[in-house]
Amino acid sequence: MNIFRKKMKKKQRNKWVIIIVVVVILWLLGNFFVGIIKLFLFAGEIDVAGNIAVIHIKGIILTSKDPRFFYEESTISSDVVKFIERAEKNPAVKAILFEINSPGGSAVASDEIGSAIKKTKKFTVSVIRDTGASGAYWIASATDLIIANKMSITGSIGVISSYLEFSGLLDKYGVEYQRLVSGKYKDIASPFRNMTAEEERIFQKNLDTIRDYFIEEVAKNRNMSKSKVRQFSEGLFYIGSEAKELGLIDVLGNKDDAVKIIEDKFNITADLVEYKEKKTFMDIISDVFSRQSFRVGQGIGSSLFRESLVNDLSIYT
Amino acid sequence: MRLNLPKKKSFVGNASLVKRIIAFIVDILILNIFVLGPFRKIFINVIPSNNFREAYDFLINNRLETNAIQLSVVFIAILFILYFSVLELKTKQTVGKIIMNIYVESKKKELRYWQCIVRSLFLLPFFPFILLWIIDPVYLFFNKDNQRLTEYLSRTKVIEKFKYV
Numbered sequence: 001m002n003i004f005r006k007k008m009k010k011k012q013r014n015k016w017v018i019i020i021v022v023v024v025i026l027w028l029l030g031n032f033f034v035g036i037i038k039l040f041l042f043a044g045e046i047d048v049a050g051n052i053a054v055i056h057i058k059g060i061i062l063t064s065k066d067p068r069f070f071y072e073e074s075t076i077s078s079d080v081v082k083f084i085e086r087a088e089k090n091p092a093v094k095a096i097l098f099e100i101n102s103p104g105g106s107a108v109a110s111d112e113i114g115s116a117i118k119k120t121k122k123f124t125v126s127v128i129r130d131t132g133a134s135g136a137y138w139i140a141s142a143t144d145l146i147i148a149n150k151m152s153i154t155g156s157i158g159v160i161s162s163y164l165e166f167s168g169l170l171d172k173y174g175v176e177y178q179r180l181v182s183g184k185y186k187d188i189a190s191p192f193r194n195m196t197a198e199e200e201r202i203f204q205k206n207l208d209t210i211r212d213y214f215i216e217e218v219a220k221n222r223n224m225s226k227s228k229v230r231q232f233s234e235g236l237f238y239i240g241s242e243a244k245e246l247g248l249i250d251v252l253g254n255k256d257d258a259v260k261i262i263e264d265k266f267n268i269t270a271d272l273v274e275y276k277e278k279k280t281f282m283d284i285i286s287d288v289f290s291r292q293s294f295r296v297g298q299g300i301g302s303s304l305f306r307e308s309l310v311n312d313l314s315i316y317t
Numbered sequence: 318m319r320l321n322l323p324k325k326k327s328f329v330g331n332a333s334l335v336k337r338i339i340a341f342i343v344d345i346l347i348l349n350i351f352v353l354g355p356f357r358k359i360f361i362n363v364i365p366s367n368n369f370r371e372a373y374d375f376l377i378n379n380r381l382e383t384n385a386i387q388l389s390v391v392f393i394a395i396l397f398i399l400y401f402s403v404l405e406l407k408t409k410q411t412v413g414k415i416i417m418n419i420y421v422e423s424k425k426k427e428l429r430y431w432q433c434i435v436r437s438l439f440l441l442p443f444f445p446f447i448l449l450w451i452i453d454p455v456y457l458f459f460n461k462d463n464q465r466l467t468e469y470l471s472r473t474k475v476i477e478k479f480k481y482v
Contacts, residue, residue, distance in 0.1 A: 015408045015415070022403050023351050023412075026396050030355040033392040037359060037385055049361060089379060091371040 050273025052262055053087035053096045053122075055080060061105030061135045063112070075102065077109035081116040083275035088120045095123040095262045097272070098143060099255065104134025104156065107210050114142035114217060123265065125258045128152045128249070133237050137248070138214060141221040146249040147258050148240040155248060157214055158235030159207045167193050222247060331463045332419040332477040340413030344400070347412050352396045356389050390442050397440045402433035414475075424472040435471035 059073030
């Protein structure tokens with residue numbers, strides 16, 4: 001009888017051991033599956049909990065990744081537009097807060113983001129931190145409210161497309177530029193020869209046209225006349241307190257002030273969620289290898305790299 | 318000759334419906350903690366609103382989130398099936414069944430794994446298995462052995478050991 005009881009108890013104990021093992025394995029599998037979903041499915045996407053979407057605009061504003069700015073922080077316009085669209089579709093998001101710390105960038109990229117901001121029906125606020133100038137100001141002007149620190153750098157409404165011209169240097173070393181073009185303006189702004197007066201006029205006209213678009217956008221966004229905006233669009237930057245007097249920004253303050261304004265406006269308790277590109281495990285690994293390879297390449301090819309910079313012509317606001 | 322037979326006698330009968338329901342509830346609670354727990358983060362982060370209408374509209378317009386929810390549901394169903402099938406195969410009981418002292422038994426010979434899997438098919442969250450959510454329990458009322466439809470198909474039943482002196 002005792003042997004029978006002992007056997008039953010042992011059997012019962014084994015049963016519980018099996019149950020515990022199975023439950024633990026299922027729990028581990030559950031975490032594993034969640035990890036797979038997050039790693040591969042949500043790579044590059046965002047969590048949607050939260051009622052204030054925070055989108056960062058940092059560094060140079062570009063339409064696509066540029067190898068010349070490999071180590072500089074940059075904001076890609078298509079990513080920001082994607083985040084704005086996702087915030088727009090999310091019914092829990094009441095407002096979009098743009099945290100701006102950028103000296104500007106591509107005119108096209110700035111316009112793309114500005115247009116996306118104007119399309120959204122959500123309340124938009126931009127908070128300028130150190131710098132929100134040029135293209136970054138173009139973006140900020142599209143929001144419903146601009147907040148900046150009294151010492152933030154903003155403004156710089158204008159267009160730049162300067163480049164280095166090496167014809168004198170080439171002459172010094174007896175290097176000749178062999179001009180072979182079909183179309184007389186094909187090599188306009190080539191760094192290997194002087195720009196002619198006519199070419200300079202054409203170029204300047206294009207820059208002025210882009211500046212006019214910039215002025216038009218700011219005037220529309222800030223509800224000012226074009227003539228008034230033109231007064232402070234000689235490319236000059238303004239600190240926050242000056243910008244407020246000129247009507248370029250609305251409130252002097254910081255991110256906490258922006259959050260408070262949104263809370264009061266919608267009678268909510270702020271729950272901020274950052275909308276940003278999430279890196280997958282594979283992205284992190286390839287980033288590490290890319291940066292290491294870049295360091296090696298930079299050491300070997302630094303002179304070639306500097307020379308290649310001046311060959312391209314770009315227009316920046 | 319002393320045979321050392323147990324003093325208490327027992328006989329086997331169909332487990333009562335009440336015990337089976339309680340056992341199932343206990344198992345679901347266990348699974349809720351250990352299996353659903355890790356997935357809760359995904360549901361909270363992916364579904365933006367507690368309001369059904371808003372959440373529905375959001376999911377309709379966001380394919381990625383919908384895919385994540387669907388994938389999560391499939392994984393959860395797989396884990397649920399593993400819980401029931403592995404434990405019933407190895408021990409003939411789950412946690413709930415141990416508490417209620419009921420067992421799974423095969424009508425033919427030894428309990429096999431395919432039988433345990435078929436018994437748990439009602440847990441799959443897609444067509445045509447979701448039809449079992451209604452057909453399976455309703456069939457129970459028309460079966461003399463109190464078998465669900467999937468139990469009938471897998472040739473298993475849930476029994477209770479009654480003890481008396």
